[in-house]
Amino acid sequence: MKLTVNGTVHDVDASPDTPLLWVLRDHLGLTGTKYGCGEALCGACTVHVDGRAVRSCVLPVERLQGRAVTTIEGLSPDGSHPLQQAWARHAVPQCGYCQAGQIMTAAALLEEVPHPSEAQVDRSMATNICRCGTYLRIRAAILDAAGES
Amino acid sequence: MNAPQLSRRGFLIGSVGTGALFALGAGPAHAAGKPFVPNVWVRLEPDGTLHLTCNRSEMGQGVRSSIPALLAEEMGADRARVRVVQAPGDPVYGDQNTDGSRSIRNQYEMLRRMAAVARTMLEHAGARQLRVPVGEVASVAHEVVHASSGRAVPFGQLAAAAAAAKVPHPDKVKLRSDIPPGGWDLPLVEVDEWTSGRAQFGADVQRPGMLTAVIVRPPVLGAALLEVDDGAARAVPGVHDVVTMPVPAPPYAFQPLGGVAVVARDTWTAKKASEKLRLRWSESPHDDATWAADLAQMREQVAQPGTPRRQRGDAENALKRAANVVEATYVVPHLAHAALEPPAAVAEVTATGCEVWINTQTPQRTRSLVASRLGLEEDAVRVNVTYLGAAFGRKSKPDYAVEAAHLSQAVGRPVRVQWLREDAMRQGYFHAASVQALSAGFDDEGALTAWRQRIASPTIGSTFDAARHELRDSELGQGLSDLPLAVPHVSFETHAVQERMRIGWMRSVYNINHAFAVQGFLDELAHHRGVPLPDFIKTVYGPPRVVSADELGVPLWNYGAPEGEHPIDIARYHRVIDAVRERSAFDAPPVEGRAKGFAVHRSFLTYVACVVEVSRAPGGGPKLERAWVVADPGRIVHRERVRAQLEGAVLFGASVALYGHLDYQGGRVRAGNFREYRLVRMHEAPRSIDVEVITDGHAPGGIGEPGVPPVAPAIANAWFALTRERVRELPFHPPHA
Ligand code: FES
Ligand code: FES
Numbered sequence: 076m077k078l079t080v081n082g083t084v085h086d087v088d089a090s091p092d093t094p095l096l097w098v099l100r101d102h103l104g105l106t107g108t109k110y111g112c113g114e115a116l117c118g119a120c121t122v123h124v125d126g127r128a129v130r131s132c133v134l135p136v137e138r139l140q141g142r143a144v145t146t147i148e149g150l151s152p153d154g155s156h157p158l159q160q161a162w163a164r165h166a167v168p169q170c171g172y173c174q175a176g177q178i179m180t181a182a183a184l185l186e187e188v189p190h191p192s193e194a195q196v197d198r199s200m201a202t203n204i205c206r207c208g209t210y211l212r213i214r215a216a217i218l219d220a221a222g223e224s
Numbered sequence: 225m226n227a228p229q230l231s232r233r234g235f236l237i238g239s240v241g242t243g244a245l246f247a248l249g250a251g252p253a254h255a256a257g258k259p260f261v262p263n264v265w266v267r268l269e270p271d272g273t274l275h276l277t278c279n280r281s282e283m284g285q286g287v288r289s290s291i292p293a294l295l296a297e298e299m300g301a302d303r304a305r306v307r308v309v310q311a312p313g314d315p316v317y318g319d320q321n322t323d324g325s326r327s328i329r330n331q332y333e334m335l336r337r338m339a340a341v342a343r344t345m346l347e348h349a350g351a352r353q354l355r356v357p358v359g360e361v362a363s364v365a366h367e368v369v370h371a372s373s374g375r376a377v378p379f380g381q382l383a384a385a386a387a388a389a390k391v392p393h394p395d396k397v398k399l400r401s402d403i404p405p406g407g408w409d410l411p412l413v414e415v416d417e418w419t420s421g422r423a424q425f426g427a428d429v430q431r432p433g434m435l436t437a438v439i440v441r442p443p444v445l446g447a448a449l450l451e452v453d454d455g456a457a458r459a460v461p462g463v464h465d466v467v468t469m470p471v472p473a474p475p476y477a478f479q480p481l482g483g484v485a486v487v488a489r490d491t492w493t494a495k496k497a498s499e500k501l502r503l504r505w506s507e508s509p510h511d512d513a514t515w516a517a518d519l520a521q522m523r524e525q526v527a528q529p530g531t532p533r534r535q536r537g538d539a540e541n542a543l544k545r546a547a548n549v550v551e552a553t554y555v556v557p558h559l560a561h562a563a564l565e566p567p568a569a570v571a572e573v574t575a576t577g578c579e580v581w582i583n584t585q586t587p588q589r590t591r592s593l594v595a596s597r598l599g600l601e602e603d604a605v606r607v608n609v610t611y612l613g614a615a616f617g618r619k620s621k622p623d624y625a626v627e628a629a630h631l632s633q634a635v636g637r638p639v640r641v642q643w644l645r646e647d648a649m650r651q652g653y654f655h656a657a658s659v660q661a662l663s664a665g666f667d668d669e670g671a672l673t674a675w676r677q678r679i680a681s682p683t684i685g686s687t688f689d690a691a692r693h694e695l696r697d698s699e700l701g702q703g704l705s706d707l708p709l710a711v712p713h714v715s716f717e718t719h720a721v722q723e724r725m726r727i728g729w730m731r732s733v734y735n736i737n738h739a740f741a742v743q744g745f746l747d748e749l750a751h752h753r754g755v756p757l758p759d760f761i762k763t764v765y766g767p768p769r770v771v772s773a774d775e776l777g778v779p780l781w782n783y784g785a786p787e788g789e790h791p792i793d794i795a796r797y798h799r800v801i802d803a804v805r806e807r808s809a810f811d812a813p814p815v816e817g818r819a820k821g822f823a824v825h826r827s828f829l830t831y832v833a834c835v836v837e838v839s840r841a842p843g844g845g846p847k848l849e850r851a852w853v854v855a856d857p858g859r860i861v862h863r864e865r866v867r868a869q870l871e872g873a874v875l876f877g878a879s880v881a882l883y884g885h886l887d888y889q890g891g892r893v894r895a896g897n898f899r900e901y902r903l904v905r906m907h908e909a910p911r912s913i914d915v916e917v918i919t920d921g922h923a924p925g926g927i928g929e930p931g932v933p934p935v936a937p938a939i940a941n942a943w944f945a946l947t948r949e950r951v952r953e954l955p956f957h958p959p960h961a
Contacts, residue, residue: 116897170614
């Protein structure tokens, strides 16, 4: 199977029903995308497929022929995405485990709605759990990156 | 994050005033170009790069920021030149156990002394080079500076000379006088590691030839494996092997639970194949256990007298004679850590030893358990500590490292053990439920004369001693035996409870249960008396004073800290109570449709008062509007991370209050994933969390845990203020209601 991730085409030798998450992690060594639940409940595995935020843990890789996958490793070449910078300004992460997924969800939101309201941020980010409880800083960082604060 | 190879030769073990173990670098290293390594904490390269060791695990509390910051500030180093080195599991780094909120509080003095040793040696070398008396130089921004002449030598240029000098004893060096008790506002180190996806967590480690294992463990504690049919599992393409692992007998301690492991080329294959295993399990004594029945029994127990644990006067008699008696029973169910990263470990067994990569809170324990499972000397096992995707106490039990080592040995390849979310939810070490019956007696003047509290709760002790079923002193010491009560008749009593699962410590531990009951009950009593809760608490706890073990009537466990250094200080309670009351405008008329609740609790030697404002959530139950937290932890290091911990604690406490409930039926935990074990999400978080940290000269207390206990009772008290509905049983939203 061919799979395009962060602009590179990979030949993947995995069972076709394998969720994208495990192909990224176990086959391609792209471990920035995390496993938290495997059932689209926590958002830790969020990546972009054709620019939209998806939960890679429930997405069989066979359905991704001809589509473009972006992971946290491909979000920006040097970690300079406005959200990554805002995350640093607000010292968002605690354990950091959820943060790649949070940033990918937020990045897709800002693509679609460059200046979201607080309520829109809350709605979009409800897919992502942060067990450490960094929600207020995530919210502030997103609004900051969007130039809303 | 691997440590530079430090030679074990030339390190001695000594002790400083704190009683902590440390390693002392001895033996001169003459040649120029050699680094200066006065002890295992500090390694200065000739180019000025400063490696500082972090001996505790980074699990979201910011310890990789705070420990190096404390070392760097004491050294007068430039933080931009610092590289943090994560210590592997080795006693040479002192106690590496990262739990009990003590990475700073137990190491503050020791770490400063280690850095002061390095600074003193650099200053001596610098003064010699500048030909001035050592008393005239100081370390500032990575240089030894002679202020009166304006001359300075960079640290790096002094590495060789310092390395050639004799290392002074840490007790003999002078500490800087200008370390502020309130710490510093410092950046979060390595934030880009997390935001770029580069940070390596337990499951992120890749080894050549590595296989991944998913394990099916006993569905009910105590069930033995009778029969394995692995034909269908083995037939799945990509499956390398199926390995049966022994099921242990109690006490379970840190032993793996055993079961059947599918070892495969990737996680998905292992998971799919594991679902095809046909396993027959024996009966277990817990086969009929249900939470509903156990809860009913615990409620019956606390209606009866229990084992006396803390007695003053005659509470029984005083309650009989009281003009008014108020009684209530409080319930906290079992809870799961639910760290977002499930347990995962990689082990690589070779001909000579074993190397482990693991998200552990306890690398030394990991090392000894792996060594004993494999029959190796501890020296033959290396344990590398990755980042932890939070832990909350679960990852101080390294059963999963032993699983990985066992499997690597069995299949002769590096093996990663990946716990699935369902495994973590059903087969961990869980927070103990608690049922507490409280009775208070008032005399006809309205003075509180009697306090009786009966507790039924499984003990963590049962995990380590199969005969133990009643709370230990250290568990009662988390908010009950250390509860200040200026009340003449006091009785605390406990009952034995049959545990149904491995009971372990979870962030804040028994303080969660005890603060919920005590602070909720105090609110009931305050309403009964028509007095604001903060004032009522001050009356019940009594006037500002130090509460001695004598006054309590029981020895003070005090989290292992000396009573002299960390007394129960009522004045510190008053300061956090008054401050949070003022910051939250607690006494002002509420915003329409909202109400505030208050709670205060001392745990891990830190005082925390909390106010939460709630409204009615559209779907029922409380919606959190705003929160205020005031903490007095004594001296701190990293102000910003302290605030972050207290913010996070509000969310952790909110999940306890609203959703936390690990239910079981037929001996099996019902929740499998976040659908049933819900956690608070962004839209449920309060709009703001105001955090104030009081820091004065007091010895450092804990920070990771003490913010949690007052949150759930503050929410329940706010809900009562809003609705007059008293919630005495958590959570607000039971999963299977
Ligand atoms: S791992 Fe995919 S949503 Fe949780
Ligand atoms: S920072 Fe730990 S889960 Fe979000």
